[in-house]
Amino acid sequence: MSTTRETSAPATNRAGLTVKDYGGLKSTLCVGCGHDVITRQITQAFFDMGTPPYKVAKLSGIGCSSKTTAYFADRGHGFNAVHGRMPAVATGAMLANHSLLAIGVSGDGDTASIGAGQFVHMLRRNVPMIYIVENNGVYGLTKGQFSATADLGSKLKTGVVNDLPAIDLCAMAIELGCGYVARSFSGDMKQLLALIKGAIAHRGTSLLDVISPCVTFNNHEDSTKSYKWAKEHEEPIQEIGFIPYFDEIYVEYDPGTTQDVALHDGSHIRLKKLRADYDPTDKNAAFGLLREAQEKHEFLTGLLYVEPTKKDFLSLLGLPAQPLSTLPLERVRPAREALAQMMEELK
């Protein structure tokens, strides 16, 4: 397995950049926030993949999670949009310039409540972007109200009990045709890093629902989104290895215990099965697994569903190879004869 590569990463990557070149501003989140761990994994993943940082377009909505796009890849442009509406901005940006690598960072409020509509339609379109939900079950920036991913029966610090069922963003994503759906935990760095790299290699929307405890408002005894709860309950469905397309090391694997998934850019994901016979390319199996997990209150992590060959939105539109934003006037303004023809038809 090649998952050990991260720890022995060289000082510079294949683009000749150091990990610092993928950094950003200092975080202003609370000390110990799960989001900062995710930021570090995003930074590392871009570095490991040798992604040109100026090609990264960072998009977010509003909330603690949405601030984090300022904390990595500051050689790329960032856009802090309005609450719950980042998918639309990302869609527009990708239409304008499909050579960008779009990464959206959102939260459970930004995604599952105010942004539910846009989230759904981004998935349905399969907009090529990485969409990370930093999911802590509460609104942090407005000081601790429940979000729509809070588990039924979980308690706020103030004692308020959540009596509505949680929205399972992963199940929703699979239902809507998302081709890369994973759940992880900010405390499981190794798994998270591999999943982010897989997302970079995937073409289409990749959804990462990452449980990321809020140390200030949702890390107490009765919370089901606390570090303690997550650590005690996390049950990975696979051990995930990532082999980038530029890595020539070929490692033998046993198809009985390991599944290999080839991604869009030629990279591979190697999944060592921890749940016997679970196949993440089987949509029904994915639904079944999530339903079962919900009934048994299990916290399953890993690559839940993958469909690497699904066409993304830009391919469906058949856009030209050159980004639309760079087309010169003569390619976007019809000739004199064309206007004359339009006019003739109206006479």
Place this chain on the structure above:
Amino acid sequence: MSVVLEEKAPAEAGSGPQSIVNDFSIHVATANGSGSQSSNNILMRAIFQMGIPVSGKNLFPSNIQGLPTWFTIRASKDGFIARRRDIGVLICMNPETVHEDVRTVHPGAAIIYEESLKLDSSRRDVSFYPVPFQKLVLELVQDGKLRRLAVNMIYVGVAAWLLKIDMEEIRQALARQFKGKEKAVEINWTAIRGGYDWAEKNLRKTDPFRVERMDKTAGKIIIDGNAAAAIGCVMGGVQVLAWYPITPSSSLAESFIDYCRRFRQDEDGAPTYAIVQAEDELAAAGMVLGAGWAGARAMTTTSGPGISLMSEFVGLGYYAEVPAVIVDVQRVGPSTGLPTRTMQGDIFSTYNLSHGDAKHILLIPGSVEECYLLAMEAFDLAERFQTPVFLMSDLDLGMNNWMADPFPYPEKGIDRGKVIRTEEELQSHVRRFQEFGRYKDVDGDGIPYRTLPGEIDNPTAAYFTRGSGHTERATYSEKPEDYERNMDRLARKFETAKRSVPRPVIETGSGSRVGLIAYGSSDFAVQEARHLLSRKGIPVDYLRLRALPLTDDVPEFLASHDRVYVVDQNRDRQMYDILRLEAGPDAFKLRSIRHYNGFPLDAETVLEGIEAGEKN
């Protein structure tokens, strides 16, 4: 009663030959979805082909099938194409509304109706022409399924006989309407011809209305404002359209799609545009901002309710300084009610759309040609000023048929604004100004420079886009002085915009101390009203606004007149209020004329408003 009617009202029905030639309205009353649109187009086109200035308006309900709808065709030898209040020829095809329709026409009108309705005893001051439409359609059309539609062609034939419309022109208009569908042409021609022959044989003309060949439409086109604006967008090089269907703007997006499919393909067939039907107007606005931020010419089309939903994104666009073009084809709103009727309803709210301080550039076309030209202009202004720009059309202009000269090919290139797109440009910028500050006013006009994501592999080029709280270098800041400085620069940018937006069209020289300010689709009725007023000895000067913010021309116009009437197609006199606030020391001279019943403005409303004001 206004002078217009006295002038044009015919003598008692049947009393004689005093003809009214090329100067009347035809009003066709049908039920929505009954397929009368083709018939009405054929009538309008045939008159147009006879060289007579014409316009067509669909006064339709928010419904697909069954509710009453009216189509009015105005023929005007003088070229006035606004709605006329008085109806010359009424064609009653809708039993639901027939009694009300007949009651409201002016004396002297001609009324064609289904014989079995037995209307002829209801009024004595009009000419009735009963036609056995149902009986005729049984005889003329063999296919039972086609009769419901073909019955409308019979009235085309009857009207052609009554108004002396050249049947050869009708035939050509029919062929054009059903281009390439030989069978449809044949069936409909039989119905039209049948109606004509029956009328010739059975009716005796007693009304004064008729057409006579002229030469005033040669080379002209007929187009609706939405299609005109769509062509402007196509020619303006739009790369991204994100839209959500809403009447009355949908046909703009659909025209754009049609024209793009035909005229906006690369040699290998790849589209040079992307179109997304968004999930709602919020998403449409977000996509436009995302695309504008990443360097595409991007737009959306909508109407009032969509504008409301876009408010938050528009505010962000203003502060983040992202180019966007938003076409608002205004209508009456909100919710159900009169969504298919016209209004200049969003002027005030759109001018200031956002939470917090914001002011936007509004372009206001007053004709189909300006829909075309200002649509193109909107993209130049949006990119030059890096801000959302609105094209404020309305239902009357957007969805109705207007005559115009063919649109000119754009001779100048496009203005993409202050964009740094290459390493060399970035280096030269830094040499000149020591640094790249995304929101730094280095030219003194309030307009900063921008870079686009993913174009320059240099950390200096990257910046982080956010709302109001940022420094000149686009870093996060909540410092009072940073916020104030940025707000002042945005105000300065808007001052610069005042010198760049299209200037008003001013028609002075009447020597009058009375002025008139109007905008948008009001122009047609205002032109006609001025003509009528000058014939009555009340000449008025005219300033037609084509944009907000106001240019210097407006205070100058106010200074040189004693009283200036402002025509608004809304109850709250929205433009009047903006002028009161922003037109300077002479704003006290302003008076308001309002029209807000959902129907397009007519000349009499303007005339009566000014007459009443001038009497006092």
